[in-house]
Amino acid sequence: MELIQVEHLSHLYHKDMDHEYKALDDINLTVQEGEFVAIIGTNGSGKSTLAKHFNALLLPTSGICRVAGMETSSEANLWKIRQHIGMVFQNPDNQIVATLVEEDIAFGPENLGVPSEEIKKRVTEALQVVGMEKYRKFAPHLLSGGQKQRVAIAGALAMHTRCLVLDEPTAMLDPIGRAEVMATVKNLHEEAGITIIYITHFMEEAVMADRVVVMKEGQICDQGTPTEIFTQVEKLKKLGLEVPLATEVAAKLRERGISLPPYIITNEELAVCLCQLK
Amino acid sequence: MSIEVKNITYTYMAKTPFERVALKNIDLTIEQGEFVAIIGHTGSGKSTLVQHLNALLTPTIGSVLVDGNDINTKNEAAKTARRKVGMVFQYPEHQLFEETVYEDIAFGPHNMGLSEELVENHVKKAMEFVNLDFAEYKDRSPFQLSGGQMRRVAIAGVIALNPQYLILDEPTAGLDPVGRKDLFKKIQQIHKKEKIAIVLVSHNMDDVAALADRIIVMNHGEITIDAKPKQAFSQIEKITEAGLAVPHMTALLEQLKQKGLAVDTTPLTLSAGVDSILAAIRRRK
Amino acid sequence: MMLTDITIGQYFPGNSFIHRLDPRTKVIVLLLLIVAIFLLDTPWAYVGLCGFTFLIIRVSGVPLNMMIKSLKPLFWILLFTFLIHLFTTQGDIIWQGWIFSITGQGLKQGVFISIRLVLLILLSSLLTFTTSPIALTDALENLMNPFKRLGLPAHELAMMMTIALRFIPTLLEETDKIMKAQKSRGADFSSGNIVKRLKSLIPILVPLFIGAFRRADELAIAMEARCYRGGANRTRMKVLKIDRIDYVAYSFLAVVLVGLSVLKCSGL
Numbered sequence: 001m002e003l004i005q006v007e008h009l010s011h012l013y014h015k016d017m018d019h020e021y022k023a024l025d026d027i028n029l030t031v032q033e034g035e036f037v038a039i040i041g042t043n044g045s046g047k048s049t050l051a052k053h054f055n056a057l058l059l060p061t062s063g064i065c066r067v068a069g070m071e072t073s074s075e076a077n078l079w080k081i082r083q084h085i086g087m088v089f090q091n092p093d094n095q096i097v098a099t100l101v102e103e104d105i106a107f108g109p110e111n112l113g114v115p116s117e118e119i120k121k122r123v124t125e126a127l128q129v130v131g132m133e134k135y136r137k138f139a140p141h142l143l144s145g146g147q148k149q150r151v152a153i154a155g156a157l158a159m160h161t162r163c164l165v166l167d168e169p170t171a172m173l174d175p176i177g178r179a180e181v182m183a184t185v186k187n188l189h190e191e192a193g194i195t196i197i198y199i200t201h202f203m204e205e206a207v208m209a210d211r212v213v214v215m216k217e218g219q220i221c222d223q224g225t226p227t228e229i230f231t232q233v234e235k236l237k238k239l240g241l242e243v244p245l246a247t248e249v250a251a252k253l254r255e256r257g258i259s260l261p262p263y264i265i266t267n268e269e270l271a272v273c274l275c276q277l278k
Numbered sequence: 279m280s281i282e283v284k285n286i287t288y289t290y291m292a293k294t295p296f297e298r299v300a301l302k303n304i305d306l307t308i309e310q311g312e313f314v315a316i317i318g319h320t321g322s323g324k325s326t327l328v329q330h331l332n333a334l335l336t337p338t339i340g341s342v343l344v345d346g347n348d349i350n351t352k353n354e355a356a357k358t359a360r361r362k363v364g365m366v367f368q369y370p371e372h373q374l375f376e377e378t379v380y381e382d383i384a385f386g387p388h389n390m391g392l393s394e395e396l397v398e399n400h401v402k403k404a405m406e407f408v409n410l411d412f413a414e415y416k417d418r419s420p421f422q423l424s425g426g427q428m429r430r431v432a433i434a435g436v437i438a439l440n441p442q443y444l445i446l447d448e449p450t451a452g453l454d455p456v457g458r459k460d461l462f463k464k465i466q467q468i469h470k471k472e473k474i475a476i477v478l479v480s481h482n483m484d485d486v487a488a489l490a491d492r493i494i495v496m497n498h499g500e501i502t503i504d505a506k507p508k509q510a511f512s513q514i515e516k517i518t519e520a521g522l523a524v525p526h527m528t529a530l531l532e533q534l535k536q537k538g539l540a541v542d543t544t545p546l547t548l549s550a551g552v553d554s555i556l557a558a559i560r561r562r563k
Numbered sequence: 564m565m566l567t568d569i570t571i572g573q574y575f576p577g578n579s580f581i582h583r584l585d586p587r588t589k590v591i592v593l594l595l596l597i598v599a600i601f602l603l604d605t606p607w608a609y610v611g612l613c614g615f616t617f618l619i620i621r622v623s624g625v626p627l628n629m630m631i632k633s634l635k636p637l638f639w640i641l642l643f644t645f646l647i648h649l650f651t652t653q654g655d656i657i658w659q660g661w662i663f664s665i666t667g668q669g670l671k672q673g674v675f676i677s678i679r680l681v682l683l684i685l686l687s688s689l690l691t692f693t694t695s696p697i698a699l700t701d702a703l704e705n706l707m708n709p710f711k712r713l714g715l716p717a718h719e720l721a722m723m724m725t726i727a728l729r730f731i732p733t734l735l736e737e738t739d740k741i742m743k744a745q746k747s748r749g750a751d752f753s754s755g756n757i758v759k760r761l762k763s764l765i766p767i768l769v770p771l772f773i774g775a776f777r778r779a780d781e782l783a784i785a786m787e788a789r790c791y792r793g794g795a796n797r798t799r800m801k802v803l804k805i806d807r808i809d810y811v812a813y814s815f816l817a818v819v820l821v822g823l824s825v826l827k828c829s830g831l
Contacts, residue, residue, distance in 0.1 A: 052784075108789040240455060271533050332747060389751070
């Protein structure tokens with residue numbers, strides 16, 4: 001079933017002013033329930049602008065964005081859509097509202113008018129899913145970046161969100177924090193079946209996805225499985241994006257006369273292929 | 279000529295219930311013209327350490343010498359140290375405040391008490407280094423530039439001090455791959471052309487693997503590795519223990535080795551890595 | 564001193580009788596005690612009040628030296644008010660020197676006013692020491708609720724307080740960082756005359772404000788994304804409840820206040 005449908009969506013910033021700027025240009029995209037989609041592109045390619053359309057933080061200048069069949073431009077659907085689609089932003093500091101972890105996770109359900117006892121249950125569950133039970137009574141500024149992002153994820157889960165949109169959630173984190181967030185997201189997708197839309201410019205993170213969407217100057221310029229996308233070494237480099245190292249090494253080895261299959265994007269795949277060489 | 283860190287210990291909030299030892303017995307010398315990378319996860323003490331190098335923090339025990347002078351003795355010493363040791367903080371564009379790019383970059387030189395003519399000289403040179411056209415950008419408001427340009431203005435503001443040592447704390451955080459590559463190239467140029475010593479603070483091994491002559495790994499307020507890149511990255515256990523990831527190339531070669539291909543795992547660049555794999559394949563045949 | 568050394572809210576976690584009281588009870592009790600402090604003006608009533616304050620500090624389990632520390636920032640104000648009363652009150656002169664003269668009434672006034680201030684500070688600190696900031700905010704929102712009909716934006720005020728409490732540590736950290744960055748560029752905050760010093764604050768304040776606005780902007784988006792739409796139809800995870808121990812506290816307070824009134828009325 002389609003969870004998100006985007007048809008001919010364009011978005012102009014500062015419309016009808018002299019610094020009008022077309023951030024999105026005729027986007028068509030469908031995300032299925034339960035899918036894991038990564039959106040990649042350089043800064044300014046429009047990926048964050050697109051993400052903000054998925055839960056009606058921005059509305060299309062033209063075209064349509066539908067969430068679970070509801071059009072985002074209709075005021076009546078607004079809160080249902082936002083409950084469906086949870087958002088996690090780049091800066092872990094600027095999305096935590098309350099002075100205690102549990103209070104922050106309760107913020108979403110409180111806004112939805114969920115009864116007190118039910119909120120407590122949801123907070124406990126959400127904390128368990130992201131592995132932060134120990135930090136329930138902590139003040140947010142005492143947590144690491146990765147922990148703060150997990151709190152933000154838990155905050156969305158407590159709203160019983162069906163889809164999580166993460167906008168460069170690891171850009172400000174160190175390797176430990178990045179690994180924490182990636183593992184949490186992967187777990188949510190695999191165990192809880194939550195639809196994931198993951199915006200990033202770290203390729204090793206995009207490799208986790210079922211499908212990769214490549215954006216450039218407000219348009220979708222390519223999409224496919226990680227293997228299909230990341231094996232196009234030259235094209236990605238021209239777009240200013242990184243290529244997984246294994247793919248790059250495989251390409252160089254091919255140039256030097258080693259015959260390797262075309263699908264290599266992970267170290268594991270490269271290792272297996274090289275060891276099978278006769 | 280060097281920065282000498284002599285057995286320093288630093289305690290945050292000493293004598294309170296929140297007391298925490300951030301640095302323990304650090305000994306370190308950074309020679310003029312070196313390119314050093316200090317790596318560690320958040321809270322490992324790396325930022326605390328570099329803030330001692332230009333007297334922003336005073337060690338609880340021990341001393342720091344810049345070109346032979348103890349920088350914590352009096353106010354004047356600290357000022358001189360800050361002129362010699364430039365410091366670019368994380369997200370430096372968040373510290374811009376002037377109305378024009380020129381004025382912001384000139385803030386440092388003005389504080390040094392230089393003549394207007396010299397100030398302009400310094401600003402011009404600094405802007406050239408970060409690839410901002412002087413005529414085009416000098417009168418623009420820094421707040422109307424793109425994120426990447428703002429960062430370059432902020433870095434120029436430190437380069438305009440004409441430092442002999444330049445410390446950069448996570449200078450590429452938040453930039454996309456193109457922006458990252460660009461900035462690292464600039465840093466390398468400054469290092470090579472001006473013979474400025476660079477101290478690059480990072481938590482990303484890949485960024486520094488190909489650039490630095492020397493890698494310092496920090497964990498729990500102590501230096502756990504201080505070696506040339508190849509030797510440093512071969513100590514995989516210590517690196518993982520410090521909560522860091524080895525460079526991608528090292529990880530890839532290590533995996534090949536585990537799967538039974540006898541490769542040399544020390545190369546760090548793409549071409550050297552490929553050569554190492556080819557050599558291993560030929561040896562097997 | 565480092566800016567980040569300042570602990571705001573200074574909550575001292577615990578499980579004492581005082582800690583367990585409903586935060587609204589604590590706010591109401593504090594208000595009543597403040598009124599009592601200003602109405603009482605006889606020596607024995609003050610002794611009684613001091614004794615009561617000391618008693619509840621002991622019950623709360625907050626270390627005495629922490630309480631005394633809370634007085635420290637206000638020491639100069641205390642001294643100043645004491646001296647003003649000491650020297651300016653008219654009455655029977657008991658000591659005279661140079662242009663100063665001290666009167667018996669002045670001495671009494673000075674001591675009384677100092678005791679009042681000290682008690683005021685100690686009791687308010689005890690409230691923040693034993694009540695988490697969030698509980699305090701909830702209590703204030705709840706207590707302000709009846710005034711909503713008069714146009715008081717109770718929910719909005721409470722939300723502002725929560726966000727302020729949440730971001731104070733973050734902004735202090737940021738201030739520290741900006742100061743260090745500008746120092747690295749040769750900025751000097753500690754020398755020169757007052758005009759120069761004020762001017763030297765511009766490189767700190769401008770980035771700080773810009774940063775605060777950026778954060779506010781991002782936070783607003785994040786709150787909207789989590790379905791925030793003001794106080795209407797909002798529920799709370801923690802529901803405040805007046806319990807038995809609250810009634811115990813109110814009864815005890817009533818006894819103390821009656822006792823103190825008796826002391827006052829009998830002029831002791």
